[in-house]
Amino acid sequence: MATHDDVVWIFPSKTLKLHTTASWDFMGFPQNVHRNLSFESDIIVGVLDTGIWPESESFSDHGLGAIPKKWKGGCDAGRNFTCNKKIIGARYYSLVDSARDFVGHGSHTASTAAGNIVENASYYGIAKGIARGGVPAARIAVYCVCSNLGCKDEDVLASFDDAIADGVDIITVSLGPQTPRTLTEDSVAIGSFHATEKGILTINSAGNSGYRRSGFVTSTAPWLFSVGASTINRKIISKIVLQNGKTLSGNAVNSFKLNGTNFPVVYGKDASKSCDEDRAKSCAYGCLDRDRVKGKIVLCNRYSGMILANEAEALGSICETDDAYDFSTVVPVLASVINREQFERVESYINSTKMPQANIHKSEGIPDLTAPIVASFSSRGPNRIIPDILKPDIVAPGVDILAAFSPKGSPSGYSTDPRHVHYSILSGTSMACPHVAGAAAYVKSLKPRWSPSAIKSALMTTAWKMNSTSTMWGDAEFSYGVGHLDPVKATNPGLVYETLTYDYIKMLCGVNYDSSILRKIFGDNSTCSGILPSTYKDLNYPTMTAQVGKGEPFEVEFSRTVTNVGLSSSTYKSKITKTSECNIKVEPNILSFGSLNETQSFIVTITGERVENMLSASLEWFDGIHTVRSPIVIYTTN
Structure with missing residues (x-):
């Protein structure tokens, strides 16, 4: 098949993974923000995910006008599914037989990007408030490419083709491989390039492998808008109150509660007749003696112990997690989840008294004054595939996010969980991605003529500045890119970095990608013949x-070109923020513009004696109104 002229490239179809609203207010994007509703209602957001629950209040078409005339798609949604003026299109692919969401992930991401304004939304009363998307008046087109088994490459590629032909404006993709892939085998990178060619910006989650430290960001192509996850100014906790008066803040979305004040507590190691101490401590399968745990709260040093404690008729459980302690997961039974330090405090309390007692409270939201912090699970750079392109590009809220859910999905992810909800709380770069998609759609509604790279640049250069104290491991820009999303400020960036298809071809030609490889990525007759090649670092990137x-x-030189989208007549002066480890020169250091859409070029040169790990700096262009900021990162090969 590979020898046929109409076959671009053959690679094995692999399975991708899903990267699993106080958040909008936290970003300074209130419900009454200035909008151009006539343009916003013409914006179509394509969602590649697990489908959607069309009956959700978040997807009602009440008050919406006619479907945009530019829409060319249909409602090929399969059984028991009806589109409306909100969900204007739906398609499904090989893993499912309907575009209806039976997982919940797709409904969650779609409503975060473009869901309606829904009052009094909550998860069993937890995080109660207004649920809304970034562009509530926009339309949604659904492409159900995933099930709870994953997402196939072949379906992802087909859905990109369909979304482009259907006429979407923005594509949000909260899925990807578990490890970085070369561009020729990355279905999201290939599909999104064709979208970019047609003027469609693709936003993609960066991955949830942050625990593995550096180099696991999976959204690597420069034409993708790659999004990491950060916290918001509200965290969800489930308190554990010990009888000695000590209170611990467990990380769990726990909708259950006990009627009473104090209940007996037993350690797993003291509740087993048949297991060795290590297995008993973890409340492993077959270890808990029903007679010793029934009617009690059980302490287990493994997260999985909560299910086995429940099966043994315990009232509830307190479980230790090895995961970092900055997000809460929905638990399927009465339980609270604590870290090692807190676990040792409970363990010490049990050992210090003959009749230990405690209570586990239903979860509640409390202020988090440290936000935004990059989530521990959010995948970090550097970019393994394209080392001189910083990824992720940006971070956005992705921790403890309330949004629409499928009543057929399990809110905890356990098939034995009998509960059915219309709104749930999830964490992941999957949740951050549609925040950026909603923001991009908002910018496009106000700047409809802007290219994908212009919208992306506007959101990047106006982001909130973060620093290494905003990360768990001090990995700075490799965890947050340019910083934190600021949707309103992005509508007036002053200058933008435009990147054209030709620029991407020049870049790949300059790093020894030959014409045959270009054909595999771009699916056309692209060639390196007659092209003046460039390097990764010289791509016109923000x-x-x-x-x-x-x-x-070292001596490194970057060439860049900016386009004036601010005031027709303006002068920008450069400002460098750096450490003493390097020297940075900008030529010219003043850019003068006499008209809109005028372009000016400059060169940034960085020199230094050595870099031990990474060096962070930044360039700002300022005209008295607009601050256009670009991070600068020099790092070593290790």
Whole structure:
């Protein structure tokens, strides 16, 4: 098949993974923000996910006008599914027989990006408030490419083709591989490039492998808008109150509660007749003696112990997690989840008294004054596939996010969980991605003529500045890119970095991608013949990144071009923020514009004696009104 002229490239179809609203207010994007509703209602957001629950209040078409004339798609949604003026299109692919969401993930991401305004939404009263998407008046087109088994490459590629032909404006994709892939085998990268060619920006989750530390960001192509996850100013906790008066804040979305004040507590190791101590401590399968745990709260040093404690008729459980302690997961039974330090406090309490007692409270929301912090699970750079392109690009709220859910899905992810909800709380870069998609759609509704790269640049150069204290491991820009999303500020960025299809071809030609490989990625007759090649670092990107040798002197030069979208007549002066480890020169250091859409070019040169790990700096262009900021990252090969 590969020898046929109409076959671009053959690679094995693999299975991708789903990367699983106080958040909008937290970003300074209130419900009454200035909108152009006539343009917003013409915006079509394509959602590649697990489908959608069309009966959800978040997807009602009440008050919406006629479907945009530019829409060319249909409602090929399968059994028991009806589109409306909100969900204007739906398609499904090989893993399912309907576009109806039986998982919940797709409904959650779609409503975060473009869901209606729904008052009094909550998860069993937890996080109660107004649920809304970034562009509530926009339309949604659904492409159900995933089930609870995953998402196939072949379906992802087909859905991109369909979304492009249907006429969507923005595509949000909260899925990807578990590890970075080369561009020729990355279905999201390939599909999104064709979308970019047609003027459609694709937003993609960065991945949830942050625990593995550096280099696991899976959204690597420069034409993708790659999104990491951060916290918001509300966290959800489930308190554990010990009889000695000590209170611990467990991380769990726990909708259950006990009627009473104090209840007996037993450690798993003291509730087993048949297991060794290590297995008993974890409340492993077959270890808990029903007679010793019935009617009590059980302490287990493994998260999975909560299910086995419940099966043994315990009242509830207190479980330790090895995961980092900055997000809460929905638990299927009465339980609270604590870290090692807190676990040792409970363990010490049990050992210090003959009749230990405690209570587990239903979850509640409390202020988090440390936000935004990059989520521990959010995948970090550097970019393994394209080392001189900084990824992720940006971070957005992705922790403890309330949004629409499928009543057929399990809110906890356990098939034995009998509960059915219309709104649930999830965490992941999957939740951050549609926040950026909603923001991009908002910018496009106000700037309909802007290209995908212009919208992306506007959102990047106006992001909130973050620093290494905003990360768990001090990995700075490799965890948050340019910083934190600021939707309103992005509508007036002053300058933008435009990137054309030709620029991407030049870049790949410059790093030894030959014409046959270009054909595999782009699916056309692209060739390196007659093209003046460039390098990754010289792509006209809003960030500047270069990999250099460890402990060696370096000199790196970046060339960039900006387009004036602010005031017709304006003068921008450069400002460099850096450490003493390097010297940075900008030529010219003043850019003067006499008209809108005028372009100006400049070169940034960085020199230094050595870099031990990474060096962070930034360039700002300022005209008295607009601040256009670009992070600069120099890092070593290790």
